[in-house]
Structure formats: structure tokens, C-alpha cells
Amino acid sequence: LKPASGSLGVGLMVPASAPASTALNLRGIGFGGFSQPVMLLGGSGHVLSGNQFGGNANGVTLPGALNAIAIGVNAGGRLIVGGANVSDRNVISGALFDGINIQTTVQSSTDQCQIVNNLIGLAPNGINVVANNVGVNVGGSGCAITRNRIVGNTGANIWLNGAASTGNVVQQNIIGVTVSGTGAASFDASVGVLVTGINNVIGAAGANGSASFGNTIRYMIGGGVVVKDTAAGNLIHANAIYDNGATGNGMDIDLLPTGAVAGNTPNDVGDADTGPNQLQNFPVPTGLAYTGSGSSNRPAILSGVLDSKPGNYRIDAYFSSAVNAGGRGHAQVHLGRQTVTLLQGNATVSFTMAILVPDQLPNGVLSFTATDVAGNTSEVGTAISIVPVQDMMFKNGFE
DSSP states (O other): OOOSSSOEEEEEEEOTTSOTTOOOEEESOEEOSEEEEEEEOSOSOEEEESOEESEEETTEEEOOOSEEEEEOTTOOSOEEEEOSSGGGOOEEOOOSSEEEEEOTTOBOOTTTEEEESOEESBOTTSSSBOOOSEEEEEOSBSEEEESOEEOOOSSEEEEEOSTTOBSOEEESOEESOOTTSSOOSSOBOSEEEEEOSBSOEEEOOSTTOOGGGOOEEEOBTTOSEEEETTOBOOEEESOEEESOSTTSOSOSEEEEOTTOOSSOOOOOGGGOOOSGGGGOOOOEEEEEEESSOOSSSEEEEEEEEEEOOSEEEEEEEEEESSOOTTSBOOBSEEEEEEEEEEOTTOSEEEEEEEEEEOOOOTTOEEEEEEEETTOOBOOOOBOEESSOHHHHHHHTTOO
């Protein structure tokens, strides 16, 4: 579906005045040459599956849009972009602004608003990049962004955008990695997930959330997950975030205050500072003792200390094959979690955690994040080698 020549404004629109019973079920259409191919401004029960926006479809060029799919004003109720099956997958590419734009007026719930299993920023083969500026721009609340492959978008792959962007869940997405297992032809200049919203979930949620709900985020020059400005309460758990930064050793989680420079934010005594995710302090690992042998999944006890405000904290442990330039670990492999309590009047709390070290790589390290009860997750913290001091001594011939 495209103009015979030139370009047109809107392709298909459900107007803001449409009653709630109005639903658009759109399947199997390729759109090109519209400033706005699909606008959902009213109604509910919309399902957009198996469509292509931008790129090339069977030899037909589909010029990109401003926003491929825009949702807002009075649109509500059930909304699905994509679906469980391969045939439900939308290909969303080439938009000057956003592949999917969910406006601040959308207030939904994650069982109703679902962006699922799409290719965003890629051609239908899942390899060639046809970038949008922002892949998914969520200004509204209560949307689930799950199981999409989002690569190569130049501004951000996902943006949880502003104070009204709250209660959204980002899980099981593959960001920055094509179906061939590599990054874009050139390093992806954007951010994996940019967060300026409040109380969102990126990865596994809840006390029993496992790494199977995490996202994979790699090859982002701008960082894996960047929490900026006044964003707060954004939970970042059990994701695989690594190989980010221009040299592959950049920030996986970056708490970036307004006007600050991207990079490691140090802890402060008592965690009294404020900023994105309240600049939550990270735990510092203090020791590692192996309780068994082996070259993979070797059992060990990892100890650490957290300096923060009184309260309960979720501690997550991670393994990575190297450190970044500031001595931080990466969230490469999630090893486990536990809750610790920092009592009133105590400056710090020490803890231990039983883990399995997945691989005895020579530069392998372990590190932690901390999340408070309000959902503020820290950066990935300073690292400790997987080779204990006594093993290093024997390895180097000293006794």
C-alpha cells in the first residue's frame, strides 16, 4: 500500500472520536510513502500483525515514514503489535522519528498493551539494518515490550520516555544483535534502553523472577541501559548486558544525572546523593572462596558489603569475562540473587552468596548490583577476580 507517486499523509487511521468498540485488525500489508502509515487515536482491541513498514518487500521499495505506528489520544483497551507466531511478526523500519510511538495518553496494563515478537530497525531477514531513529518510544504506561529483536536504531532502541512512562515491562528482547549473532555492520551508535520514566521493569521482576525473563543487550556505543535525569524506581534485573561501548568495555547500566558525562558513578558514604534511580550505591565484593573444583559451574561463596540507607535490598551477582575501563564488571551472566537488610543505625551490611562460577576464564570477574524496595537498581559495581589470592600465588609459583 503506497502512493502511485510522491508521498501522502496518513495511510490508515482510527480517529479519536471512534467509539471503544472500534477495532482495527491489520495483517499482511506493506506500507511505504506515507508520513504516518497507521494512526490509532481511538477505539480498542486493535491487532497489527504480519505487516511491513519501510524497507523492501518482494522487490517493492517502501519509503520510510515519520512514525510507522502511532498510538495515542483516546486509544485504549487491548492493543497488540505483533504476536506469538513468526507470521504475526511486524517488520518496522526506516522511520525518521519512531518505529512505534506510544503517546502519554495511553494508560494501559501489560496484559492488554503488548509489543511482541517484532523486527524493529531490521529488514525481514533480520540481518540488514534499516534504522528508525527510535525503535519503540513509550511515553505512556502499562505496556509490555517482549521478545522483539531491535537493532541499529540511531537514537535509542527502546525509550521509556518521561514521567508518564510508568509501569512498562521490557523483557526477553534481543537488542543490538542480528539473527546472525553479530551486531550491526557498524557498532550501534545508540542506547539499548534509554529510561527517563518512572517505576518500569527491565528484565526479571519479583522475588522469583529468573534470568529467562531478561533481555540481551550488546554492541551499544551509548550504553546498555541508561537511566537519566529524574528517572526513578526503574528495576533492572537478570539481563545479559555486555560488549557495550566503543571498545566493548563500556557501561552496561549507567545512572546518568542531568549534565553529567556518561560513565562510572562512584558510591558515596551513606548513599545520601540523589539522581536517576536515586544514584543507588552498588555492593562491593570482598572475597571469594571456592567450595568445590571444576572448570565450569564451580561452586563458591562470594562475599560483599553494601553501604546504603537502612532498608531491604535485592543483591544480584554477575559474571563477566573482563572488566570495563573503570574496573567495573559486566552483567554478562546472571548468577543469582538474595535479599539483605541494612538495619537502622548501621552504615553497612556484609553478606555472602552461594554461586556457581560458570567458566574459569583468565580475566573473569564477579560483581554485584543492588536494588532498593522502591525499585531503584544501581550500576554494575566494581569487580573481583574469579581467581582467589591464594590460587594466584600458587599459579605464579609462590608459597
